[in-house]
Amino acid sequence: MDGVVDHLADERNKAQFDVEEMKIVWAGSRHVFELSDRIARLVASDPVFRKDNRATLSRKDLFKNTLRKAAHAWKRIIELRLSEEEASKLRFYVDEAAFTDLHWGMFVPAIKGQATEEQQQKWLPLAYKMQIIGCYAQTELGHGSNVQGLETTATFDPQTDEFDIHSPTLTSSKWWPGGLGKVSTHAVVYARLITDGQEHGVHGFIVQLRSLDDHLPLPGITIGDIGMKFGNGAYNTMDNGVTRNGKCVRSNVPRQLIYGTMVFVRQTIVSDASCALSRAVCIATRYSAVRRQFGSQNGGVETQVIDYKTQQNRLFPLLAAAYAFRFVGEWLKWLYTDVTQRLQANDFSTLPEAHACTAGLKSLTTTFTADAIEECRKLCGGHGYLCSSGLPELFAVYVPACTYEGDNVVLLLQVARFLMKTVSQLGSEKKPVGTTAYMGRVEHLMQCRCSVQKAEDWLNPNTILEAFEARTARMSVAVAQKLAQFANPEEGFLELSPNLVEASVAHCQLIVVSKFIEKLQQDIPGKGVKELLGMLCNIYALNILHKHLGDFLSTGSITPKQGSLANDQLRSLYSQVRPNAIALVDAFNYTDHYLGSVLGRYDGNVYPKLYEEAWKDPLNDSVVPDGYHEYIRPLLKNQLRNARL
Numbered sequence: 001m002d003g004v005v006d007h008l009a010d011e012r013n014k015a016q017f018d019v020e021e022m023k024i025v026w027a028g029s030r031h032v033f034e035l036s037d038r039i040a041r042l043v044a045s046d047p048v049f050r051k052d053n054r055a056t057l058s059r060k061d062l063f064k065n066t067l068r069k070a071a072h073a074w075k076r077i078i079e080l081r082l083s084e085e086e087a088s089k090l091r092f093y094v095d096e097a098a099f100t101d102l103h104w105g106m107f108v109p110a111i112k113g114q115a116t117e118e119q120q121q122k123w124l125p126l127a128y129k130m131q132i133i134g135c136y137a138q139t140e141l142g143h144g145s146n147v148q149g150l151e152t153t154a155t156f157d158p159q160t161d162e163f164d165i166h167s168p169t170l171t172s173s174k175w176w177p178g179g180l181g182k183v184s185t186h187a188v189v190y191a192r193l194i195t196d197g198q199e200h201g202v203h204g205f206i207v208q209l210r211s212l213d214d215h216l217p218l219p220g221i222t223i224g225d226i227g228m229k230f231g232n233g234a235y236n237t238m239d240n241g242v243t244r245n246g247k248c249v250r251s252n253v254p255r256q257l258i259y260g261t262m263v264f265v266r267q268t269i270v271s272d273a274s275c276a277l278s279r280a281v282c283i284a285t286r287y288s289a290v291r292r293q294f295g296s297q298n299g300g301v302e303t304q305v306i307d308y309k310t311q312q313n314r315l316f317p318l319l320a321a322a323y324a325f326r327f328v329g330e331w332l333k334w335l336y337t338d339v340t341q342r343l344q345a346n347d348f349s350t351l352p353e354a355h356a357c358t359a360g361l362k363s364l365t366t367t368f369t370a371d372a373i374e375e376c377r378k379l380c381g382g383h384g385y386l387c388s389s390g391l392p393e394l395f396a397v398y399v400p401a402c403t404y405e406g407d408n409v410v411l412l413l414q415v416a417r418f419l420m421k422t423v424s425q426l427g428s429e430k431k432p433v434g435t436t437a438y439m440g441r442v443e444h445l446m447q448c449r450c451s452v453q454k455a456e457d458w459l460n461p462n463t464i465l466e467a468f469e470a471r472t473a474r475m476s477v478a479v480a481q482k483l484a485q486f487a488n489p490e491e492g493f494l495e496l497s498p499n500l501v502e503a504s505v506a507h508c509q510l511i512v513v514s515k516f517i518e519k520l521q522q523d524i525p526g527k528g529v530k531e532l533l534g535m536l537c538n539i540y541a542l543n544i545l546h547k548h549l550g551d552f553l554s555t556g557s558i559t560p561k562q563g564s565l566a567n568d569q570l571r572s573l574y575s576q577v578r579p580n581a582i583a584l585v586d587a588f589n590y591t592d593h594y595l596g597s598v599l600g601r602y603d604g605n606v607y608p609k610l611y612e613e614a615w616k617d618p619l620n621d622s623v624v625p626d627g628y629h630e631y632i633r634p635l636l637k638n639q640l641r642n643a644r645l
């Protein structure tokens with residue numbers, strides 16, 4: 001900030017905690033912090049990675065520019081001999097949806113997780129060196145959620161020792177896979193395996209799509225892009241593809257691991273939610289401290305909008321959720337690593353829980369984050385609607401996360417199946433463990449009473465946990481009892497699916513709250529850091545309690561009076577967080593390049609930069625617009641004539 005006026009300096013001076021230590025907590029470790037900081041600056045200082053022109057480029061120029069950035073990123077990765085960790089951070093800070101996301105994020109993991117040793121030895125070195133570019137081709141025009149309903153077939157021909165991959169209908173065309181449309185040379189294609197005329201369910205196959213010499217599709221394969229998507233710029237940097245197939249390559253597949261790539265990616269999407277959410281919150285918080293409206297007396301300064309309680313009540317729960325998702329993401333990564341190690345030892349016992357947790361938390365965090373980005377846009381008033389605020393594009397790029405990698409409702413129904421199974425086994429030999437361990441105390445949770453008598457009682461983590469556990473246990477048991485009244489359980493499941501989804505949401509919220517509380521039990525150094533995190537944890541939990549008061553009251557988990565006390569406590573917490581708000585978003589350590597927002601600038605110098613940015617719009621290239629002579633002038637002349645008549 002040398003030589004630059006920091007308009008937010010007063011705000012930064014108010015902080016009551018050690019921001020540098022908070023940065024380490026946010027990053028996860030000092031090592032990750034230092035690495036991220038270095039790579040973020042490297043990207044920000046490279047003109048090829050500029051992104052302020054995305055909203056005004058045509059689709060073709062936008063796409064070509066993405067190819068250019070991806071090629072440049074790879075060049076820098078090789079030149080600088082970046083490690084896998086550094087390279088992945090570099091792609092993260094380049095911040096542009098591209099075919100590389102699917103190559104590194106799904107194609108490589110699918111091969112690692114599902115291919116045989118021999119297949120891995122053949123394909124992984126090529127993929128690591130980007131001598132082939134891959135994508136993940138599962139979804140079809142007719143089926144996405146229902147994976148067992150995919151129509152593409154893979155028929156083994158013993159004579160040629162090949163699989164014939166065939167899309168027999170229009171609806172069996174692979175539709176949506178990122179990178180497939182224009183770039184990928186290979187794909188992991190999901191198809192129904194047929195041998196000796198017998199079907200064996202859906203399996204993954206590595207398929208070559210395009211020639212490595214001239215990039216033309218191989219014989220029998222028709223490929224293209226599926227067309228423009230939501231938002232200008234935004235996800236249109238990605239080629240999402242359609243194919244219809246002819247022939248191809250080889251089988252792999254240990255049966256239980258077919259869905260493994262989805263578990264992996266859902267886990268990464270939870271961590272990613274905290275990034276997108278924190279980014280939107282950083283923009284809205286800084287701008288709320290800069291923006292002033294009303295409240296001026298005797299010509300004095302007006303009130304910063306961040307000081308309005310309504311602004312705090314909308315903004316601070318989002319700030320708290322960014323931290324909550326960060327920590328639950330860390331824990332989910334641990335869970336995923338643990339289940340992977342067990343699977344390698346043929347221990348499948350924790351797979352159902354890993355599936356339920358990744359599916360449920362992917363759904364919970366992406367739904368919340370998409371809504372929160374839109375809320376941040378509104379928190380920034382009119383200027384939030386400008387592309388230069390960074391928020392419209394962030395929303396457009398982020399919102400499909402509610403759909404891809406599993407529609408969020410479909411995923412919650414998977415959690416519900418897991419919950420109902422857990423409830424049905426209560427009282428049997430099989431004791432609930434892990435995230436459902438609380439169900440083991442179901443008798444207590446069905447009748448316990450919340451002990452809160454005054455607002456401060458809500459600061460006790462055990463009180464919060466028990467209220468959340470009681471709410472979830474009671475909702476789950478209630479819906480399980482209703483299910484039991486149906487002669488046909490599947491019919492009952494369909495009929496009660498809205499209740500089941502609500503129970504799943506409650507269970508997932510409980511996981512997030514409990515993992516935040518567990519985080520606070522760790523040794524966290526730095527003046528005031530743990531105290532601030534404690535406040536954020538309470539805000540996250542009490543805000544959910546307030547928003548879902550109906551659940552807590554209808555299950556009798558708390559009384560109306562206790563609900564009202566929770567709200568009083570929330571207001572008090574907002575006042576305590578207020579002086580720390582700017583420092584809490586500084587702890588995300590985002591560069592102005594990554595934020596991509598005039599409103600969220602580190603120095604708070606919003607107005608001159610907004611003005612400057614507006615003049616850069618191509619529409620302002622000429623004072624009189626193109627089209628004046630054809631369309632405006634004749635109109636004005638006609639009006640003149642009419643007026644004379």
Ligand SMILES: CCCCCCCC/C=C\CCCC(=O)SCCNC(=O)CCNC(=O)[C@H](O)C(C)(C)COP(=O)(O)OP(=O)(O)OC[C@H]1O[C@@H](n2cnc3c(N)ncnc32)[C@H](O)[C@@H]1OP(=O)(O)O
Pocket residue numbers: 101102104105106136138139144145146147148178259260262263265268351352355403404405406407410414417
């Ligand atoms: C590091 C960087 C990362 C970069 C990431 C880049 C992001 C790029 C952007 C976008 C990428 C988007 C990619 C995609 O969208 S790929 C396509 C994803 N598609 C889906 O997610 C489809 C959703 N549908 C499903 O997952 C399933 O079909 C289902 C709905 C969950 C299952 O339905 P169904 O009831 O028919 O069940 P099945 O008969 O198939 O399954 C029976 C049992 O298996 C259990 N199960 C299901 N899924 C899993 C799983 N993933 N893992 C473990 N176990 C699973 C299920 O619970 C059943 O168990 P039970 O014990 O009850 O028999």
Ligand SMILES: Cc1cc2nc3c(=O)[nH]c(=O)nc-3n(C[C@H](O)[C@H](O)[C@H](O)COP(=O)(O)OP(=O)(O)OC[C@H]3O[C@@H](n4cnc5c(N)ncnc54)[C@H](O)[C@@H]3O)c2cc1C
Pocket residue numbers: 102136137138139142143144145146175176177178235240400403404405406407408409410413
């Ligand atoms: C940006 C983007 C990128 C993508 N990238 C890829 C990729 O790289 N590779 C790939 O293979 N796919 C990809 N996809 C596809 C994606 O995974 C699917 O679109 C997603 O899984 C949802 O499936 P669907 O489209 O079939 O939705 P549908 O299942 O048709 O959903 C439509 C509606 O029906 C509801 N619904 C469906 N089933 C049920 C049920 N059982 N009970 C209650 N309600 C139900 C849903 O909640 C939703 O409201 C991508 C999609 C997008 C948007």
